[in-house]
Amino acid sequence: MRAYAICVYLFLYTPIAIIAVFSFNAGRHASQLQGFSMQWYGRALKNPFVMEALETSLIVALISATLASILGTLAAVGLQGIRGPARAIFDAIIYVAVMIPGIVIGIATLIALVTVFGVLNPWLAAIWPEGATPPALSMGMGSLIAAHTMFTMALVIIIVRARLGTLEQALGEASADLYATPFGTFRQVTLPLIAPAVLAGFLLSFTFSFDDFIIAFFVAGSETTLPIYVFSSIRRGVTPEINAIGTMVMLASLILLIAAQLILRRGDRK
Amino acid sequence: MKIPDFPAENSEPSTQSQRDTCIAELKGVTKRFGDVVAAADLDLQLRQGEFISFLGPSGCGKTTALRMLAGFETPTEGEVLIDGQVVNALEPYNRPVNMVFQSYALFPHLTVADNIAYGLKQKRPRPPKSEIADKVGKALETVRLAGFEHRRIWEMSGGQQQRVALARAIVNEPKLLLLDEPLAALDRKLRKEMQIELQDIQRQLGITFILVTHDQEEALSLSDRIFVMRAGRIVQIGTPQDLYDNPGSRYVADFVGTSNFFDGRIDAVKGEISTLQTEGGLTLDGRNTANLTKGEKGCLSLRPEQIRISGEATDGSMEVTVQNRIFLGEHTEYLVRHEALGNISVLAPRQSELGARGFEKGDRAHLSWSGQSALILRPD
Numbered sequence: 001m002r003a004y005a006i007c008v009y010l011f012l013y014t015p016i017a018i019i020a021v022f023s024f025n026a027g028r029h030a031s032q033l034q035g036f037s038m039q040w041y042g043r044a045l046k047n048p049f050v051m052e053a054l055e056t057s058l059i060v061a062l063i064s065a066t067l068a069s070i071l072g073t074l075a076a077v078g079l080q081g082i083r084g085p086a087r088a089i090f091d092a093i094i095y096v097a098v099m100i101p102g103i104v105i106g107i108a109t110l111i112a113l114v115t116v117f118g119v120l121n122p123w124l125a126a127i128w129p130e131g132a133t134p135p136a137l138s139m140g141m142g143s144l145i146a147a148h149t150m151f152t153m154a155l156v157i158i159i160v161r162a163r164l165g166t167l168e169q170a171l172g173e174a175s176a177d178l179y180a181t182p183f184g185t186f187r188q189v190t191l192p193l194i195a196p197a198v199l200a201g202f203l204l205s206f207t208f209s210f211d212d213f214i215i216a217f218f219v220a221g222s223e224t225t226l227p228i229y230v231f232s233s234i235r236r237g238v239t240p241e242i243n244a245i246g247t248m249v250m251l252a253s254l255i256l257l258i259a260a261q262l263i264l265r266r267g268d269r270k
Numbered sequence: 271m272k273i274p275d276f277p278a279e280n281s282e283p284s285t286q287s288q289r290d291t292c293i294a295e296l297k298g299v300t301k302r303f304g305d306v307v308a309a310a311d312l313d314l315q316l317r318q319g320e321f322i323s324f325l326g327p328s329g330c331g332k333t334t335a336l337r338m339l340a341g342f343e344t345p346t347e348g349e350v351l352i353d354g355q356v357v358n359a360l361e362p363y364n365r366p367v368n369m370v371f372q373s374y375a376l377f378p379h380l381t382v383a384d385n386i387a388y389g390l391k392q393k394r395p396r397p398p399k400s401e402i403a404d405k406v407g408k409a410l411e412t413v414r415l416a417g418f419e420h421r422r423i424w425e426m427s428g429g430q431q432q433r434v435a436l437a438r439a440i441v442n443e444p445k446l447l448l449l450d451e452p453l454a455a456l457d458r459k460l461r462k463e464m465q466i467e468l469q470d471i472q473r474q475l476g477i478t479f480i481l482v483t484h485d486q487e488e489a490l491s492l493s494d495r496i497f498v499m500r501a502g503r504i505v506q507i508g509t510p511q512d513l514y515d516n517p518g519s520r521y522v523a524d525f526v527g528t529s530n531f532f533d534g535r536i537d538a539v540k541g542e543i544s545t546l547q548t549e550g551g552l553t554l555d556g557r558n559t560a561n562l563t564k565g566e567k568g569c570l571s572l573r574p575e576q577i578r579i580s581g582e583a584t585d586g587s588m589e590v591t592v593q594n595r596i597f598l599g600e601h602t603e604y605l606v607r608h609e610a611l612g613n614i615s616v617l618a619p620r621q622s623e624l625g626a627r628g629f630e631k632g633d634r635a636h637l638s639w640s641g642q643s644a645l646i647l648r649p650d
Contacts, residue, residue, distance in 0.1 A: 170375035173342055176362040177369045178389035178442070184363075188388075192379045 016250065023243035040240040041248070050245060053229035057210055060141065060225060064148035065205035071149070072156025072205075073198050077190060079157070080164055091161075097154035106218035109147040113139065113219065139221025147219045148212065152205035159204070159264070163197035164190075196263045203260040207253045291318040292354075293478050294339060294446055299348035301334050308334040310502040312348070316446070316480065321472050323481045323489035325525070326499035332482045335499075336448050339480065341365045353445055363392070368439035369448040372455070374431050376423045382434050383419035386410065389442040409441035412471060429460045436468075440475060447472075449481045453488065465492055486526050490514065498522050516559060520647050523571040530577075530614050532570040533649060536562050543641050546570050550610030555641030560648045569649040574617035576643035579604060579629070580636050587636040590614065592629045602628060606635060 023041070027034030044050050079090055117137045128134035167190070175185040191198075213227035220228060226249065230242055294316040301309040309331040316322055324332035337343040338350055341362035349356050357365055368389065376385050386406045390397055410416050413433040418426070426434065432452060439447055449468075453461045469492055472479045483489050489496050490510040498506045498513065498521075506518045510526075517523035520531060534548040536558070544558035546568050556570045583589065590606040593613065604616045616637065618628075629635050 168373060168375060170371045170373050171377065173362070174369070174371055174375035174377075175388070176342075177340060177367075178438070179363045179392035180388070181363055181392075184392060189377055189379075 019243050020247045020250075023240055023247040025240045025243070028239065040244040044241045044244045044248070047241070049224075049229060050226075053224045053226045056141070056223050057226040060144050060148060060216075061206045061209040064145045064152060064209045065202050067145070067149040068152040068156050068205045069198055069202040072153040072201060073160050073194070075153070076157045076160035076164060077186065077194075079161065094154050094157050094161075097151075098158065102151075102212065102214035105147065105151055106215040109143070109150070109215065110139075110218040113143050113146075139219055140223055143219045143221065144216055144223060144225070147215050148205075148209040151212075151215060152208050155204055155208065156198070156201035159201040160194055160197045163194045163264075167193055196266060200260040200264045203256045203263070207256045207260075211249065211253055292316065293318045293352070295349075295351040296335070296338070297349040297351065299335075299338060299345045299350060301331075301338060301343060302346045307502050309338070309345075312504060314497060314504060314507070316478055319476045319478060321469065321479045321481070321492055321494045323483055323493040323496045324499055325483060325486060325489040325496050327484055327525075330499040331502040332497075332499050333450060334502075336369075336450055336480060336482045339446060340367055340369050340448055366444055367446040367448060368442050368444040369450060370435045370439050370452045372451045374435040376431055376434055376438070378423050380423070381419065382410075382415070382421045382423065382426070385423065385434055386438045386441050388438065405441050406437075409437040412440065412474070413437045413467070429456055429464065432456060432464060436471070440471065440477065443475075444477060447477050447479045449479060451482055451484070453483075453485075461488075468492060490526065496526070498525060517571065517645070517647065518560070519650050520569050520571065521650055523645070523647060527573060528615065529571045529573050532572070532611055534568060534570065536564050536566050536568050536646070539564055544568075544646055546646055548611065552610050554644065556644035556646040557642060558646045560646065562646060562648065567649050568646045571645045571647055572614075572639060573643070574603065574615045575601075575619075577614070577616045577637050577639050579606070579616050579618050580638070581629075583636045584638055587638040590635055590637055592631055592633045592635055594631060595629060604629060604635075606637070608637075 022033065024036050024038065025033055025040070026037035079087065082090065121134075121136055124137070125134040171189055171193075172185055175189045176182075180188060211227065212225075213231060216225045216228055217231070224232075226245070230245055233239075233242060292315050296312045296314050299309060299312040300307065312331075312335060324335055326332050334343060338345055339352070341357070341360060341364075344358060350358055352365065352367065377388065380388070383403075383406050386409055387402050390402045390405060406419070407416070410418065413436050415430065415433050415437065418430070418434075423431065423434070432455075435452070452468075453464050456464060465488060468479070468481075481489070481492060490513075493510055495507060495509055496513055497504050500521055506513060506522045508516070513522060513526045517526060523529045524531070532546070532548050532554060534546045534554075536544055537547040537553055538545040539558060539562075542557055543555050544562065545553050545555055547553050548570075554570050556572075558568075560568070562568050580587070588608055588611075590608045592604055593607050594605040596603040596605070600620050602618050602620065604618060606614050606616060608614055614637065
């Protein structure tokens with residue numbers, strides 16, 4: 001059994017390890033190892049296209065993770081008050097939202113947004129004052145943030161719900177008994193106690209948004225995120241530069257995921 | 271929110287005039303959860319400065335009654351009044367009452383001092399910091415936890431957490447302090463200590479305490495008055511001694527203290543004392559407080575400590591066989607068997623055994639009691 005487990009891990013992690021190893025390749029081909037070098041890291045960080053894509057990715061990840069954390073937390077707290085069959089339905093819908101393949105979300109979001117824009121744009125043009133060019137809604141940063149927020153919000157809801165479930169119900173009653181209004185209770189009792197889960201949800205959302213290619217591919221319009229840049233440059237041949245970018249993204253994601261786990265565990269201990 | 275000042279420590283909080291003011295009232299209160307009736311037509315008045323207990327087994331509606339006073343449940347019918355005002359529609363955070371929860375419900379992310387200050391900090395305008403610190407310090411002193419201000423909740427023992435929960439409630443000087451089985455989680459010795467302290471604190475502050483408990487000993491030792499509840503209804507209200515000496519029904523006699531019960535029919539009514547004929551054909555005397563008439567079914571209740579056990583037969587005594595002897599320290603409990611009456615429990619004070627060896631299993635003994643100490647009750 002142990003040998004079997006080792007095989008599984010090898011199978012899982014060998015490709016990733018190869019990418020990391022080849023990112024230090026001194027040669028210019030991705031498949032031939034020619035000594036150790038950090039040059040591709042330097043080159044990747046100096047490449048203006050890479051930096052621009054990185055900036056877009058960071059902005060989208062930051063805004064969508066923030067929005068998802070706020071909206072998801074509010075939704076989770078709101079769902080606490082619902083009991084019975086309605087609750088089971090809500091729970092099921094949220095889990096389904098996480099399990100829907102990215103490609104379905106991507107296509108669905110694209111079609112939905114195109115339809116909405118198709119209706120809104122002529123309407124905007126009609127009410128816009130004479131002489132000024134009316135704004136045309138289109139795919140771009142906004143649609144990207146919206147799609148990522150929607151997808152990662154479900155994650156936040158699930159994580160925060162789990163934490164809320166471990167809180168003693170009497171705490172809320174005790175707070176109300178001590179003259180705190182419902183908002184006062186949320187601010188002074190609920191929020192501090194679920195803060196680790198909210199933060200973990202934020203970090204996970206950030207990672208998901210930052211790493212996402214499929215949804216972004218459909219709704220990004222003319223924007224290029226880092227995964228989209230990597231995908232398009234692979235078509236021109238894999239260079240160690242791509243490996244270097246991949247390794248850096250992987251490292252950043254890993255650190256964020258581990259941080260989220262640690263925060264959740266520390267929160268549980270209290 | 272107007273809150274009365276702490277009375278000076280040397281003043282007697284239970285003066286007659288204060289005692290007569292009604293601080294809270296339930297008028298025809300019924301609470302249903304779906305088809306389940308948790309509380310049925312409760313009518314009760316609580317006086318200023320009283321220590322009240324709601325006593326009954328779990329599911330008897332005592333916690334529901336308490337939660338309706340706190341505002342966590344709204345009555346289906348009837349009115350809840352606090353200090354003369356109908357508070358049915360008042361949210362818990364607008365009621366001048368505080369509760370000590372069974373699980374304590376202390377805030378784990380706050381220190382002891384911040385937990386206690388929580389209620390004070392919700393007041394608008396917010397009291398100055400020095401005033402809050404002052405009151406928190408005083409409350410900690412009252413519960414004998416001075417110096418524990420900066421401790422974390424999880425660093426405290428169960429008994430200490432109990433005290434913090436109490437301090438967190440009394441610091442707000444509520445009109446009513448509601449205690450929901452507050453001592454249930456403590457071990458026996460600690461519970462005894464806390465009972466004494468609860469009573470001291472209540473006398474010192476003069477706040478009306480309402481204790482919900484299923485522990486009859488706790489209710490008997492702490493309360494000014496006890497409300498005995500059963501299946502959502504109040505079956506008897508009285509002082510501890512009143513309930514013990516004059517239970518109105520078999521249920522109360524059984525729940526408040528322990529008792530031997532003999533079922534039968536009333537054979538003769540002669541003044542206060544009546545005679546009950548048991549199913550085994552024996553006739554027993556007892557006080558007929560339920561005013562049962564001849565031929566009615568009755569139940570004779572006899573407290574174990576009212577029975578004298580002796581080695582020699584006296585006039586009217588009953589011969590029994592000792593089944594078991596349980597040494598209880600200051601008392602010895604004998605479980606004896608009578609041919610017609612079955613098992614009887616007898617509590618003998620230790621003094622009577624000094625010099626004598628007491629009775630062993632299998633010994634013959636003789637029981638006697640006065641007709642005054644037995645009660646004939648309505649069976650239920």
